[in-house]
Amino acid sequence: MKSKLNLDVKQIDEARSSAKRIAESMQEFIDRHTTVSTERTILRLLGVDGTDDVLTPLPNVVVDRLLDNGQLSKGVANFIGSAIHNLKKSPQEISEMVSEGTLDFESLKPVKKEDVEKALKPYITESLKKIKTQTEKREEYLKTIGEGKKPYLYVIVATGNIYEDVVQAKAAVHQGADIVAVIRTTAQSLLDYVPFGATTEGFGGTYATQENFKIMREALDEAGEEVGRYIRLCNYSSGLCMPEIAAMGALERLDVMLNDALYGILFRDINMQRTLVDQFFSRVIIGYSGVIFNSGEDNYLTTADAFEEAHTVLASQFINEQFAVLANIKEEQMGLGHAFEMDPDMENGFLYELAQAIMAREIFPRASLKYMPPTKFMTGNIFRGAIQDAMFNLVSVWSGQSLQLLGMLTEAIHTPHMQDRYLAIENASYIFNNARNLGEEIEFKENGIIQKRAQKVLKDARALLMDIEKEGLFSTIEQGKFGGVKRPRDGGKGLLGVVVKNEDYLNPFIPLMMGGAK
Amino acid sequence: MAQKKKEEKMVATSKVDLTQVKPYGDSLNDGMVETAFTLPVPHGEEANEAARILTKKMGLMEPNVVYSKDMGSGYTFFVVYGKCVHTVDFTNIKVTKVEVDVMSREECGAYWEKNIGRPVVIVGASTGTDAHTVGIDAIMNMKGFHGHFGLERYKGIEAINMGSQVPNEQLIEKAVSVKADAILVSQTVTQKDVHITNLTNLIELLEAEGLRDKMIVIAGGPRISHELAQELGYDAGFGPNSYAEDTASFVLTEMVKRKMV
Numbered sequence: 001m002k003s004k005l006n007l008d009v010k011q012i013d014e015a016r017s018s019a020k021r022i023a024e025s026m027q028e029f030i031d032r033h034t035t036v037s038t039e040r041t042i043l044r045l046l047g048v049d050g051t052d053d054v055l056t057p058l059p060n061v062v063v064d065r066l067l068d069n070g071q072l073s074k075g076v077a078n079f080i081g082s083a084i085h086n087l088k089k090s091p092q093e094i095s096e097m098v099s100e101g102t103l104d105f106e107s108l109k110p111v112k113k114e115d116v117e118k119a120l121k122p123y124i125t126e127s128l129k130k131i132k133t134q135t136e137k138r139e140e141y142l143k144t145i146g147e148g149k150k151p152y153l154y155v156i157v158a159t160g161n162i163y164e165d166v167v168q169a170k171a172a173v174h175q176g177a178d179i180v181a182v183i184r185t186t187a188q189s190l191l192d193y194v195p196f197g198a199t200t201e202g203f204g205g206t207y208a209t210q211e212n213f214k215i216m217r218e219a220l221d222e223a224g225e226e227v228g229r230y231i232r233l234c235n236y237s238s239g240l241c242m243p244e245i246a247a248m249g250a251l252e253r254l255d256v257m258l259n260d261a262l263y264g265i266l267f268r269d270i271n272m273q274r275t276l277v278d279q280f281f282s283r284v285i286i287g288y289s290g291v292i293f294n295s296g297e298d299n300y301l302t303t304a305d306a307f308e309e310a311h312t313v314l315a316s317q318f319i320n321e322q323f324a325v326l327a328n329i330k331e332e333q334m335g336l337g338h339a340f341e342m343d344p345d346m347e348n349g350f351l352y353e354l355a356q357a358i359m360a361r362e363i364f365p366r367a368s369l370k371y372m373p374p375t376k377f378m379t380g381n382i383f384r385g386a387i388q389d390a391m392f393n394l395v396s397v398w399s400g401q402s403l404q405l406l407g408m409l410t411e412a413i414h415t416p417h418m419q420d421r422y423l424a425i426e427n428a429s430y431i432f433n434n435a436r437n438l439g440e441e442i443e444f445k446e447n448g449i450i451q452k453r454a455q456k457v458l459k460d461a462r463a464l465l466m467d468i469e470k471e472g473l474f475s476t477i478e479q480g481k482f483g484g485v486k487r488p489r490d491g492g493k494g495l496l497g498v499v500v501k502n503e504d505y506l507n508p509f510i511p512l513m514m515g516g517a518k
Numbered sequence: 519m520a521q522k523k524k525e526e527k528m529v530a531t532s533k534v535d536l537t538q539v540k541p542y543g544d545s546l547n548d549g550m551v552e553t554a555f556t557l558p559v560p561h562g563e564e565a566n567e568a569a570r571i572l573t574k575k576m577g578l579m580e581p582n583v584v585y586s587k588d589m590g591s592g593y594t595f596f597v598v599y600g601k602c603v604h605t606v607d608f609t610n611i612k613v614t615k616v617e618v619d620v621m622s623r624e625e626c627g628a629y630w631e632k633n634i635g636r637p638v639v640i641v642g643a644s645t646g647t648d649a650h651t652v653g654i655d656a657i658m659n660m661k662g663f664h665g666h667f668g669l670e671r672y673k674g675i676e677a678i679n680m681g682s683q684v685p686n687e688q689l690i691e692k693a694v695s696v697k698a699d700a701i702l703v704s705q706t707v708t709q710k711d712v713h714i715t716n717l718t719n720l721i722e723l724l725e726a727e728g729l730r731d732k733m734i735v736i737a738g739g740p741r742i743s744h745e746l747a748q749e750l751g752y753d754a755g756f757g758p759n760s761y762a763e764d765t766a767s768f769v770l771t772e773m774v775k776r777k778m779v
């Protein structure tokens with residue numbers, strides 16, 4: 001396809017290769033480390049669930065024990081495997097024994113590597129089968145009842161109470177939503193464990209728990225069958241429990257997951273080493289289970305200027321794409337993020353937004369681009385807010401975005417009320433339908449404002465990527481180049497949970513999932 | 519005759535009785551109000567009637583359901599017009615405002631030089647689980663907001679911005695260790711009144727440690743008013759569209775007033 005923006009293919013290729021080298025060099029660091037959350041994820045995938053009597057999740061109990069004893073560098077799978085081999089008990093039973101104090105891993109006889117792997121095998125197979133059953137179910141739904149047209153209408157629910165969320169979500173489906181995201185409660189990203197069971201108390205969002213996932217999944221399947229359209233469920237594989245939530249999402253058939261180490265570093269002050277290692281395993285799981293991940297570049301524009309810093313969004317998309325490639329994620333599952341966040345008082349702002357949206361589409365032709373609405377410049381003037389959202393919707397259908405996170409006219413005031421969501425869906429449906437094929441009809445003036453804007457953003461992104469390649473990603477973040485937020489390499493939350501692997505380290509899921517095991 | 523009519527008209531529009539003010543649509547005292555809301559009832563004539571009855575109870579007479587829409591799952595959305603029966607005595611309104619003559623950044627500098635002369639230490643943070651920093655950054659950081667420079671640029675002021683998600687205990691610890699003259703707290707997330715709990719907790723901790731009177735304590739955020747802040751035990755509260763000069767003017771004059779210099 002010919003570029004409508006007259007983008008220089010050579011520059012795109014250079015930017016992409018640069019991002020590839022940045023990701024690969026980070027991957028070397030990642031491959032040498034594991035984290036407490038990565039290890040807890042392995043336990044969850046081996047079927048360990050539930051809590052001890054003070055409500056600490058069993059995966060935490062077991063992993064913390066190994067961490068305290070300085071044994072985590074071998075990986076929890078080694079210990080569980082040898083315990084299965086020795087005791088002929090399941091990973092769940094073994095974890096319960098550890099928690100009750102009736103099993104000490106050190107008392108176990110050493111076991112050969114092959115025997116460890118053999119002991120784990122049935123549990124691994126069962127887990128992968130569960131995930132495959134879910135992916136097949138999604139495919140089955142898509143084949144039978146189908147799905148909405150792109151850009152998918154993506155709305156959020158955020159009542160804090162999963163049962164109230166269900167009411168809101170079902171209503172949204174009847175109003176036309178294609179994707180429902182359950183926003184997480186404020187403090188969850190900093191919890192180093194995943195709460196257990198159904199929850200009804202959250203602030204600005206609802207806890208991500210496996211039970212909550214299950215409740216919402218059932219509700220959306222039911223609503224989807226009623227309206228004859230598959231409804232995608234979205235949640236957050238982010239924060240200190242990134243990979244665990246990815247595993248829970250894979251098991252409960254989530255379809256979309258927010259997943260971006262940079263977001264956690266910049267906006268939640270999570271330690272960069274910790275979350276980049278966590279991100280890798282979570283992306284492997286996401287890739288394997290057919291989930292679309294969403295990256296969080298759009299957020300940079302809430303702390304930095306959307307016009308001046310547009311190239312940081314593109315540079316970060318390139319890097320996120322390459323991290324995804326390393327985790328074996330298909331292009332269609334790459335929900336790279338960007339946003340319509342320029343100051344509405346800026347002359348020709350619409351032209352610049354349009355240029356950048358089309359640019360993202362041309363540079364990532366098959367990605368499931370996630371386009372975020374105006375938030376920062378939304379005000380209490382909800383009537384004007386509805387127009388800002390309309391402008392955003394027009395750019396989206398024109399430029400062929402994939403996941404349209406709908407703007408709410410009350411964005412500056414509160415998390416969405418039911419009618420806000422209805423008005424947002426109506427706004428987008430009207431514009432998408434009314435301007436469906438606009439993009440195919442229009443070309444741009446050579447060297448006009450639109451072409452020049454896109455070319456400049458690409459040029460600046462390429463230059464930034466070359467800088468990052470020289471500096472390394474860690475120092476780039478330390479210097480505050482993304483979102484204007486500076487974070488030290490050893491600062492933030494969660495660094496204590498990062499462990500160097502020793503030569504016996506084992507994570508049996510990674511090779512199997514990357515190889516697309518059945 | 520024509521002349522007289524014109525005069526009457528001019529009189530009609532300007533004769534606002536400020537002791538009995540009502541909403542204005544297109545003629546004085548028509549009381550016109552537009553509302554939008556959702557009821558958890560299925561769409562239909564009964565739903566519309568329910569909306570009318572409810573609107574009357576709000577004090578809006580002759581309610582007119584101009585739009586209603588089925589939102590699925592037994593919920594209905596309404597747009598309803600009505601004529602408000604209530605009035606407000608505008609001559610008798612009282613608002614608690616921060617009482618300070620706001621000085622510009624340069625004026626603050628001059629005031630500091632003349633009346634204080636020693637470094638004024640101000641510690642700020644977005645506290646509790648709140649991860650929003652743009653508000654506190656707007657007040658404290660060099661760059662400021664909307665062309666208003668932040669406290670870091672002020673003569674005589676040493677501004678320490680601790681960022682977001684800062685526990686109250688940590689904020690106090692820092693304030694003590696740098697001998698802060700003032701603490702600035704920003705709160706953005708207000709769902710289920712988390713900000714109230716968190717703001718109250720800070721004051722309780724300060725009181726428990728006998729520190730409350732030693733520092734000027736200020737709260738700010740999009741849903742913070744001076745009145746609310748005072749109720750919660752703060753010296754001042756600043757809401758939307760407030761800038762560093764408001765805070766600086768308040769802190770500097772208050773220090774002089776309290777002889778903290």
Ligand code: B12
Nearest residue numbers: 204205302411414649650651652653704708709738739740
């Ligand atoms: C940017 C933004 C974010 C960014 C924040 C980036 C950052 N580092 O700050 C990101 C994307 C990270 C974010 C995350 C979340 N956000 Co947010 N966010 C916003 C947004 C779009 C703009 C806020 C902003 O920056 N305003 C600009 C600043 C300058 O304005 P301000 O804060 O009011 O500050 C001014 C005054 O209030 C005052 N002031 C402020 N503080 C202080 C302090 C002092 C001492 C003084 C004197 C004055 C003062 O001076 C400032 C300048 O005039 C608003 C929506 C909106 N348009 O308002 C939602 C919004 C605030 N977010 C919201 C929510 C719910 C969240 C999340 C909790 C969502 C979730 N469940 O994950 C998370 C936060 C998680 C957490 N742990 O807190 C809700 C809050 C709802 C409510 N009333 O409770 C809003 C309203 C959006 C919505 N409709 O849902 N958010």
